[in-house]
Amino acid sequence: MNRLTVALLAALDATLAVAIGIGVALVPLLALWALHFQLDVDPAALWRGAVDIWALGNGSSMRITLDTALVTQLGLPAGMEPFLVSLAPLAFTIGTVLFGLRTGARAARSTWWQGAVVLSVLVFALLSFLVTLTALHPAVRPSIVQGTLAPTVRFAGGVVVAALWVRFREQDAADPILDGLRAMRDRMPDGTWSMVVAALRGGALAATGLVAVSAVLTAILIAVGYGAIISLHESAQFGVLGGAIVTGAELLYLPNLVIWAMSWITGAGFAIGSGTAISPIGTLVGPMPAVPVLGAIPTGESPLGFAVLVVPVVIGFAAAVLLRRRLLVDLDGRGGLARLAVVGLGVGVTAGIIVGVLAALSAGAAGPGRLIEVGPNGWATGLWTTLTVGIAAVVGMAAGPTHLAEEDRLPELHAQPSGRGARDR
Template sequence: MNRLTVALLAALDAAIAVAIGIGVALVPLLALWALHFQLEVEPIALWRGAVDIWTLGNGSSMRISLDTALVTQLGLPSSVEPFLVSLAPLAFSIGTVLFGVRTGFRAARSRWWQGAVVVSVLVFGLLSLLVTLSALHPAVRPSIVQGTLAPTVRFAGGVVVAALWLRFREQEAADPVLDGLRALRDRFPDDWRPVLVTALRGGLMAAVALLGVAAVTTALVIAAGYGAIISLHESAQFGALGGAVVTGAELLYLPNLVIWTASWVTGGGFAIGTGTSISPMGTLVGPIPAVPVLGALPTGESSFGFAVLIVPIMIGFASAVVLRRRLAHELDGRGGLARLLVAGIGIGVVAGIIMGVLAAVSAGAAGPGRLIDVGPDGWVTGFWTAATVGIAAVVGMAAGPVHVNEEDRLPELHEPSPGRGARER
């Protein structure tokens, strides 16, 4: 394909990503418009609502200004000031990143992949700006800067990572971008390069394992608190349509709940309002929003407390043990135990950075007053993750010999000697 065709396809991919993201939010609003509001609401309000949800889900904050009648209807204090909402339903962010990955893979298969990446990101950013401007309203006003940049950063991250990964794997001819990245990599000392790779790989493994454990734990907690969740649904009297909308919203926030659970597992915990704390050591909450899924939250003191920290400790130890033999082989005794221990510390740091960033993006403000602080603290979660995973990873790296004998090496790490191959034949 020529450059123009590649550019047009990249632009089309970006437009589809924006359209589908907004469409996911628009469909339930159309159902409400037809079934509940009897087509009496202006269609432009539905569009603004869909764009608001999409930009919020991709990291933009909303400035909410309630009129007097609505404040009275909701039972809020008459003196309530305009407030920010920034608690993002991360299902939209995940969708944006996955669309970026898809676009990056498609771009990487073209000879003009650099241009395709740039065009797709620019078009996505331009469309994000236009839809954000179209949703501005005195009552609900998304941030223009965040509404433009936050979705674009997520999309661009998926595009760039996917394109570089595929090009590195399948490069057959000279490529100035990849050759430059390889030259930059080669400047890193050979003795420390395996340590860095092991730290990155082990930290990613530990973070993925923590999220996997958190996902299972979230499912078990919801199943155990199913009765309380149903009771809250019934007491709120949402009705069939309202119940479906609330359940759909809870599903959009399910990735947030998994990250909150991961923060809880590592010991950092999370908050449902200013001055509250939900952690393995105990739960301290006041009145919480009438969101049915929150009925599954634990209450009172925990019976096992710090015992839950065995989970990140085991994950950190296992990650180090899995990667230790390969690292010892690549170092071949250079640096002795010191470099192995540095790799263990690096595993903890990388896992802490990943979990800290995820915790930060999963938290935010959910309303006025004490609801300005909902979710885990990124710094606290990152510290607890780095400490528990890192200490265990250091122990795992130290639990074995510095040198790996030839007969103990993994088969894929070395070629068999001619004599050995002849004997096997």
């Protein structure tokens, strides 16, 4: 394809990422507009609401200013100050990153891939800026800077990672950037590249395992607490349409709940309001927000107690055991206990960074007062994960011989693509 075609496709991908993201929020608002308000609402308000939801889901905070009549109707303190809402429904973040990965993978297969990557990110940033400007309103005001940069960073991360991954995996792809990366790899001391790759792969594997276990735990808690969730729905008297909207909103926040469960498993726990803590070590909660799905959160002491902390330990140990043989093969059968221990620590650090970032993204302010602090602490969650997974990964790396016999490593060496094994070592 020529450069013009590549540029148009990159711009189209970025435009679709923004349009579909906002459309997901706009469709239920249009249904509410037609079925409940009988088209008696300014359509511009629906557009602003959809953009606000999309921007919030991609990391932009919202400054909320309630008028006096609404404050009185809700029974809130008179003269209530404006407050921030920053608790992002991560379903939108996931969608933006996935669109970025798709765009990056498509761009990487073109001859002008660097330009396609840059152009797609610039178009996405421009569209994010423009739609944020259209959503400015005295009652709900998104941050222009955050509304532009936060979604763009998520999209750009997916684009760059996918593009570099696809290009780097294609050994015949000649490119100044990739040639520089390969030259840096070749200049590393013997075995260093294989150790770095193993640490990154093991950390990603451990973080994925924690997310998977947390998703199962979240499903179990929702099933067990289904009665409490239904009771909260009925007591709130949302009605059919209102109940459907609330349920849809809860589904958008479902990834947050999974990450909160992951933070609980690691031992760091999470908060539902300032001064609260829900963790295996201890639970301290106050009045819970009247959100039905929160009825699934156990507010008493955990019957499992400290036993749940064995989950990240087992996952870290398993990730190390699964990777150690491949690592020894890449090291030409000569691992050494010190090298294996360093890789184990690298697995813990990588998993801690991934889990800590996810925890930080899942937290934020959900309203005024106590609700300015909802979700896990990213630093604490990342540190707990690094310690538990890292120590277990070191033990897993050391659980076996540090060298492979010639006959044990020959099958793996012969199975590698031509030229790859020497470069990895």
